[in-house]
Amino acid sequence: MARIVTIRTVAERAGCSIATVSRVINRSAPTSSEVEARVRTAVAELGFRPSEIGRALKTLRMRTLGVVIPSLTNPVFAASVAGMEGEARRRGHTLLLTATDYEPGREAELVETLVAQNVAGLLLTVADADHNPTLDLLDAEGIAYVLIHNEPAADARAAVCVDNAAATHALTGAMIAAGHRRIAYLAGRFSTSDRSRRRHEGYRAAMEAAGLAPEAPVELDYLGDAPSHAAALAGLFAGAGRPTAALCSNDLLALSVAGALRELGLAVPRDVSLAGFDGIALGRAMNPSLATVDTPTRRMGERAVEMLFAMLEEGEGPRVERLPFTLRPGGTLAAAPKRAVPRNPPSPPTPNPRG
Amino acid sequence: MARIVTIRTVAERAGCSIATVSRVINRSAPTSSEVEARVRTAVAELGFRPSEIGRALKTLRMRTLGVVIPSLTNPVFAASVAGMEGEARRRGHTLLLTATDYEPGREAELVETLVAQNVAGLLLTVADADHNPTLDLLDAEGIAYVLIHNEPAADARAAVCVDNAAATHALTGAMIAAGHRRIAYLAGRFSTSDRSRRRHEGYRAAMEAAGLAPEAPVELDYLGDAPSHAAALAGLFAGAGRPTAALCSNDLLALSVAGALRELGLAVPRDVSLAGFDGIALGRAMNPSLATVDTPTRRMGERAVEMLFAMLEEGEGPRVERLPFTLRPGGTLAAAPKRAVPRNPPSPPTPNPRG
DNA sequence: CTGTTAGCGCCTTCAA
């Protein structure tokens, strides 16, 4: 699929050397305006476009950014990739896109594939940023990358994310303020991921601060054609002492849980209040609307690209950048049923701790 | 960001020539099992992975597929790209992803960028497939591509789509069967696109078949931060003779129109019935749920890649492949209000004309 | 200001 027109074709047509053609194209050195004109005409007439391959062979760098995400089907990742694409394009780069389909084992292989394509750098969402051989390898080889959505423990790795713990802390606070006392924590896949850990941590801290007993995450598989979570949740939501609220580690999981609760004959929010995390559009449209944490997903994608270029071009060091989030109220989060009658909420949740 | 390990490093370590290393790696010629073993050990120890650039310079083809879509933010395109990615990965290829942000003028530039990267082929969703200089150029240069979502008039261009006219015909039929007589047709951007034309055509045919007057498409800009369509629709939906139903050329537009109607004090579906096109998940979750045409978006992406490889490897010629769709009933499409009392629906809509 | 030339990493004849 390559054009037959090379820099040599242009040089012949313009009656000069290939070096001059290269100089004109890249403005890498001054050229006489007369020759330049001839070259430009030749380029235009032949429809010449320099091969990125040839250039890359020399510079050892393609003008592409490698992307690894779990799945494009999740609107959260689709939005951040959209942000990356726009920002990359503004900088003359293209995305090489790959997805793990939520199989962390595929991360290493995909990264290798991308590196073999001599990408300028990588944008990754991995299962666990804190304990990850693939990232260690990239560090060792000095290959630039920025994590997105992941929240590494230390600034040793570049990342763009939100303060996950602060967000679930605020969300849990809202539930407690609404009178809930027994609040379950439901986690999707990647429950061992850094995000999930952080999110559970914020939940736990909020519960303990209110003198309530935090619960261990209930792990659910929110993907694929899994019939439903009803069976998995039946035990937890049986009996009088059942949770009156559930915090889900992400929005897609929350939607799925909402369906499962309905199957179990429980009404949201009358019997059980629900909240998610991410802020996907779907949550806004459903009825009742989903209470969640709104994250600036698209902006995170843009920011990740900006940060990657800062590392690439200005030699900036890695750091974790936390973007502001907002609590999004929703119909799925209501006052706790009877028994636990809330007084006036002791401390209303701060909508956005980080401005 | 390239590794420092080249084929030469491996050759030194294995104590042989680079030609032999190449032969072992690609099994392009027989090698003694002893040397082969040494090479494989060296490759493993050094973590060597042959550069795609070097290979491509020789073969003039990278193992990448170029993708151009309007926007990843629309779940329809996100889903088809997800399908492409999976299928491409299964075939050892990666996607080079770009988006036009709904500016048809950008198509040419993006395609050029991708071609300059020596992609093996292209997967495109363009504004208008029937009248498109960029596609003409690709044809002229013999660069393989498959359109997706587009529905070209002739088989001269390879495409994977649904039968847009049949789908809107069926949908319009459902509205007529529900007693609607004045049905508006609302089109989003790309209203001059092949898809939009086909869809309007199906609507028109169904209206005429029922002895009703089809209306010209009302063009709306459903994108960006556009305040709302309320102003644009105020005239159309004023007065007693206003439409009792509206067909929107896609789901995202339908969601936006639903909001606008609400602003105008009109209830959906009590005052106005609504239907979309595509079958995005959002439509299912909203309340009332959106009546629409369900299209096998992900499968279309996979199929497009399959078709591209068939052209690339088996020299197959271009053809338009229409995948089956289904009518999805939804709460937004109800019986027409009072005045127009439907007798028993004359001809119930056929849910899926193409199986 | 311009031309010549040496690679970049790999594959592929051509010889040995």
Added chain:
DNA sequence: TTGAAGGCGCTAACAG
């Protein structure tokens, strides 16, 4: 079975 060498398209260092 293996090695040496040329060349893919381009950039950059060096002459002129």
